[in-house]
Amino acid sequence: MTRDHHQRVIWTIGGGKGGSGKSFITTNIGICLSKLGARVILIDADLGGANLHTFLGILPPGPTLSDFIKKRVSHLKEALIHTGVPNLQLLTGAQDLLNAADAKSAQKRKLLRSIKSLESDYILVDLGGGNALSVLDFFLMSDGGILVATPEPTSIENTYRFLKSAFYRRLRQAVSSFSAKSLIDEAMDRKNEAGIRTPYELLREVRRINEEDGRKMVEEAATFHPNLILNQVRSKKDIEIGFSIRSACQKYFGIQLHYLGYIVYDQDVGNSIRKRRPLVLENYRSKAAQCVSEIASRLADSHRMPHGI
Amino acid sequence: MKRIEEQTHYEILEVSPDADLKEIQRAYDHAKETFHADSPAIYSLFSEEEMRKIQAAIEEAYRVLMDEALRKSYHQSHSHLIERSSSEKQTEKSVKSSEIKSSLSFTDLSIEVGEMTYRGRSLKQIREKLGIDLKAISAKTKINIKTLELIEEEDLEHLPAMVYLKGFLKAYARALNLDAQKLIEGYFELFKEKGKK
Numbered sequence: 001m002t003r004d005h006h007q008r009v010i011w012t013i014g015g016g017k018g019g020s021g022k023s024f025i026t027t028n029i030g031i032c033l034s035k036l037g038a039r040v041i042l043i044d045a046d047l048g049g050a051n052l053h054t055f056l057g058i059l060p061p062g063p064t065l066s067d068f069i070k071k072r073v074s075h076l077k078e079a080l081i082h083t084g085v086p087n088l089q090l091l092t093g094a095q096d097l098l099n100a101a102d103a104k105s106a107q108k109r110k111l112l113r114s115i116k117s118l119e120s121d122y123i124l125v126d127l128g129g130g131n132a133l134s135v136l137d138f139f140l141m142s143d144g145g146i147l148v149a150t151p152e153p154t155s156i157e158n159t160y161r162f163l164k165s166a167f168y169r170r171l172r173q174a175v176s177s178f179s180a181k182s183l184i185d186e187a188m189d190r191k192n193e194a195g196i197r198t199p200y201e202l203l204r205e206v207r208r209i210n211e212e213d214g215r216k217m218v219e220e221a222a223t224f225h226p227n228l229i230l231n232q233v234r235s236k237k238d239i240e241i242g243f244s245i246r247s248a249c250q251k252y253f254g255i256q257l258h259y260l261g262y263i264v265y266d267q268d269v270g271n272s273i274r275k276r277r278p279l280v281l282e283n284y285r286s287k288a289a290q291c292v293s294e295i296a297s298r299l300a301d302s303h304r305m306p307h308g309i
Numbered sequence: 310m311k312r313i314e315e316q317t318h319y320e321i322l323e324v325s326p327d328a329d330l331k332e333i334q335r336a337y338d339h340a341k342e343t344f345h346a347d348s349p350a351i352y353s354l355f356s357e358e359e360m361r362k363i364q365a366a367i368e369e370a371y372r373v374l375m376d377e378a379l380r381k382s383y384h385q386s387h388s389h390l391i392e393r394s395s396s397e398k399q400t401e402k403s404v405k406s407s408e409i410k411s412s413l414s415f416t417d418l419s420i421e422v423g424e425m426t427y428r429g430r431s432l433k434q435i436r437e438k439l440g441i442d443l444k445a446i447s448a449k450t451k452i453n454i455k456t457l458e459l460i461e462e463e464d465l466e467h468l469p470a471m472v473y474l475k476g477f478l479k480a481y482a483r484a485l486n487l488d489a490q491k492l493i494e495g496y497f498e499l500f501k502e503k504g505k506k
C-alpha cells in the first residue's frame with residue numbers, strides 16, 4: 001500500500017475491559033491532534049455502546065457508516081459529522097461492520113481503504129471492549145493498535161486476553177499450511193488437547209509440522225508492536241506497571257510492546273464528562289489533560305518513525 | 310521469539326550487550342519488580358514454574374553481568390548469539406531508550422523503573438559494583454567523605470535530621486544516576502524503623 005504525503009494514519013483503540021477509558025482517550029487525543037493542526041476523524045466502532053458523540057457533547061448522529069454500507073449515502077464522507085471542534089469530524093455506525101463477523105476480509109480491506117481515502121491526517125477508531133474476530137482484524141489492519149488498560153489485575157488480564165487473541169490471529173493469517181492454522185486455533189483454547197499453553201510451545205509444535213510456517217511465526221512476532229496506554233494511574237508504582245507489562249509481553253509472547261504513556265486518575269475527567277465537554281477543552285490544565293496531550297504529541301511524532309503495528 | 314532458556318543474559322535483563330553496570334543494576338531492579346508473585350503485570354500469564362525459571366534466569370544474568378571477569382568469558386563463549394541479537398535489535402533499542410526517557414520526564418510524576426527503595430548499604434554496594442570510590446563522589450557532590458560514610462553506614466545517630474539530610478541524599482543518589490526519591494524514601498523508612506526523629 002502506498003502512502004501519499006497526506007499520511008492517513010489509522011490508530012485503533014481497544015482491548016481491556018469496559019470502562020478502562022478507551023472512549024475518553026480516543027476523543028481527547030483526537031482533539032489534541034486537531035489542535036496541533038491536523039485533520040482528524042474519530043470513528044466509533046464500539047459494538048454495544050457507541051458514545052463518542054456524548055463525549056463531544058453533540059446529539060446522537062444522523063447519517064452513519066452503516067448508511068454508507070447500505071448505500072443510503074453515496075459517499076463515505078457524507079456520513080461524516082461535524083463536531084464543532086475545528087478539524088475534527090466523527091463517523092459512527094462502524095459497529096455494523098464489525099458485527100458482521102462473517103464479512104470477508106477482502107470486504108473489510110475494501111472498507112478500510114475507503115476509510116483511508118477520507119480527507120484526513122489521523123483516523124482514530126474506538127473499538128470498544130470486545131474481542132470479536134472482526135474487531136481483532138481491524139486492530140491488526142490499522143497502522144497502530146493501542147491497548148488501554150488500568151493498573152487493576154482484572155483490566156490487565158483482559159488486556160492480555162485481547163493481546164493473545166490478536167497475536168494468534170496475526171500468526172494464523174501469516175502461516176500457510178492448514179495444519180499450522182488449525183494448531184493455532186486449538187492453542188487459542190486454554191485447555192487444548194495438544195497441551196499448548198504458551199506461544200513458545202505453539203511455535204515448537206508448528207515447527208515440528210512445518211518448518212517454514214515456524215519461520216513465519218518468528219517473523220510475525222518480531223514485527224508485531226502493539227501500543228499500551230495505562231489509564232487511571234494513582235501512584236508511581238502504577239506507572240511502572242506499564243514498563244512491567246512491556247517486559248512481561250517480551251518474555252511471554254516474545255513481542256515488543258510500546259508503552260505510549262500513562263494518564264493519571266483525575267476527578268476532572270468525570271466532571272468534564274458530566275458536563276459533556278471534552279476534558280482537553282474544558283480543563284486543559286488538569287493533570288489528566290496534560291497526560292493526554294503528551295501522548296497525542298508522541299503519536300504525532302511517531303508516524304515519522306517506521307512504525308507498523 | 311525465544312524461550313527463556315534460549316535468551317542471552319542481555320535479553321533476559323533487556324539491556325544491550327554494551328550496557329554499563331548502572332544500566333544493568335537498573336534493569337535488574339526492574340526485572341525483580343516485574344517478575345515476582347504479586348506483580349500485577351504478570352497476572353494470568355505465567356505459571357509458578359515458569360516464574361521460577363524466569364527468576365532464576367534473572368539472578369544468573371545479574372550475577373554474571375555484574376562481574377567483569379564472568380561477563381567477559383560469557384561474552385566470549387556466547388559471542389555468536391550476542392552479536393546476532395544485538396544487530397537485530399539495534400534500531401529497536403535506540404527507540405526504546407528514548408521512549409523510556411520521554412516517559413520518565415513527564416508531568417510531576419517522574420519515575421524510574423523498580424519499586425524498591427535504596428538505603429545506605431545498598432548504595433554502598435552499588436557504588437562498589439560500579440567501581441567508584443567515595444573520593445570521586447565527594448568531589449562530584451561537594452559532600453565531605455565522612456558524611457558520605459555515615460550515609461552508607463546508615464548511622465542515624467551521627468547524621469543530621471532528615472530535613473538537612475535530604476539534600477545530601479539527593480546529591481549522592483544523582484551522582485550514581487539513581488532515583489533520589491527512592492533513597493529518600495528508603496531513609497524515611499530507616500528513621501521510622503529506628504523509632505523517633
Ligand SMILES: Nc1ncnc2c1ncn2[C@@H]1O[C@H](COP(=O)(O)OP(=O)(O)OP(=O)(O)O)[C@@H](O)[C@H]1O
Pocket residue numbers: 017018019020021022023024025046049128129231232233263264265266267269270273288
Ligand atoms: N483518567 C481518568 N481519571 C478518572 N476517571 C476516568 C479516567 N479515565 C476514564 N475515567 C472514567 O471512566 C469512565 C469510563 O471511561 P470510558 O467510557 O472512556 O471507558 P471505555 O473504555 O470507553 O468503556 P467501554 O468499554 O464501556 O466503552 C468514564 O466515565 C470516566 O468517568
Ligand SMILES: [Mg+2]
Pocket residue numbers: 022023024046049051126128
Ligand atoms: Mg467506550
